[in-house]
Amino acid sequence: MKVASKSITLFTLLLVLCVPFYAFAKPVLSAVEVADSGKDGQKGDPVNTKEEIEEYIQHHLKDSHDFHLFSYFSDNGEEHHVGFPLPVMLWGENGFTAFMSSAFHHDDEGKVIVDKNGSKFVRNHGKIYELEAGATEVKFDEQHHATNASTPFDLSITKSVLGILIVGLLMLWWFSGLARQYKKKQIPTGFARVLEPLVVYVRDEIAKPNIGDQYRRFTGYLLTVFFFIWILNLMGLMPFGFNVTGQLAVTAALAIITLVVYIFSGNKHFWGHILWMPGVPVLIRPVLAIIELAGTLVIKPFSLLVRLFANISAGHIVVMSLIAIGISFQESMSIVGSTTLSIVLSFFITLIEVLVAFLQAYIFTMLSALFIGMAVADDHHDEVLHDEHGNVIEDTEAVRRDFT
């Protein structure tokens, strides 16, 4: 355990130490630029006003087709972006098209047209449109629907997809490594030794107490969800700036998979309690059925997806806003003061975010296990278990009843 705690401490420290670099990048750059600014809102303008910072944060929270690391200004005031392009794969009117995102030249306002495979593509606010024949610019109506362009199905390896792929490969690498070690020895060594207690933790503290006897069937799903969310949350705190678990689409997919799992594993007892609640007057039963159905099919998955999304997005917004203090308070606090304040504050918030990263993974997995446990629980309300000393054993059913 000593090895594990040591490496966890080291890992947390590394994460937290990343913050200053992250924080430094912008203020230092803009401090130089602030001197000869006065051309806000033009090209080659650093992010240094309130609106620009807000937009920058909004932009970061969204998915993106490029992997953008940082930008800098060369001596002639030209903005350079450092990063690498990601493959764009589209399924549009003319079938499948693939090119690298560098073809857009960092344009996000629909100005650069990529002509490929007989189709014209533009990118506007993170979304790729396929222009109709003859159109040179995408036009929008009041509801922000494109009038002269269609949206092809976007199969691109976007930044979030890259994050998902990286986490998937990391998990496969780490845990299949752990699985391989068991063939040769009983106690894993090296990094696998850190992973083993985590796996045991999820099994013993999340799956077993919430699901009960049938925990084996769902442990695979719960373990995958737990590590997927946790690692992605932690990656969101690292300087590459992934924001995968802060994407509504990702958390929705996770929540809906949980929904599907517990709907399809629900037993007679579970559906009986939803559709025709025993023990209440017959007239109330249809009303209760509506409430229960809404709760099971909508509210539970919705709470799962919103909780994870909101917590992680909020974390990103708070950290970035605190970093932005270094820029926006420069006039009132001097460069050194505002930078120090922003570093100190974002340091502590990042510490909290390290905790939140684990907590949200735990809560998502816990609640998934709880919902699955409710769906597979047997009908034994009235049985009270006693241990050998005659004390009442709190079974999961009773704990759940107290909880809800």
Next chain:
Amino acid sequence: MDQLLNNFSLDLFVKQTILFLLLIFLMVKFAWKPIMNALNEREEGIQGALDAAENAKKEMANLQADNQKLLTEARAEREAMLKDARDIKNKMIEDAKGEAQAEADKMVAQAQAAIEAERKSAIADLKSQVASLSVEIAEKVVKSELSDKQKQLSLVEDMLGKATLN
């Protein structure tokens, strides 16, 4: 809310769903199943070893209890045997004493009987001897007395005199 819905990208949703389902499948196949099996096996092994140790401890305790029981039984038996021996010894002594007493009594009684018989025969002997002696003496006395007529008469006289008195 509108902004939230705008941020929701169906493309990403589909990609995430497919990739995540694939990840679940791969992880279950290559990681979770072997890990869970190995962990369960190991835990069962540990549980088995613990149970075996517990059983061995119990057996040891049983054995010790048996030993103790045997020891106490042996001790009790020895006590009983010693007591029996003592009893037998005492009884033998008692018996011997009783027999000796009886023998002694018998011998004394025999001796007394013999003494009595001897004494009786001696007395009888004495009596007969005394009788013969007195007859002899009486004969001699009568002989000497009756040798003189005078004397015979006086004796008769005397006798008669006495007889009257009687």
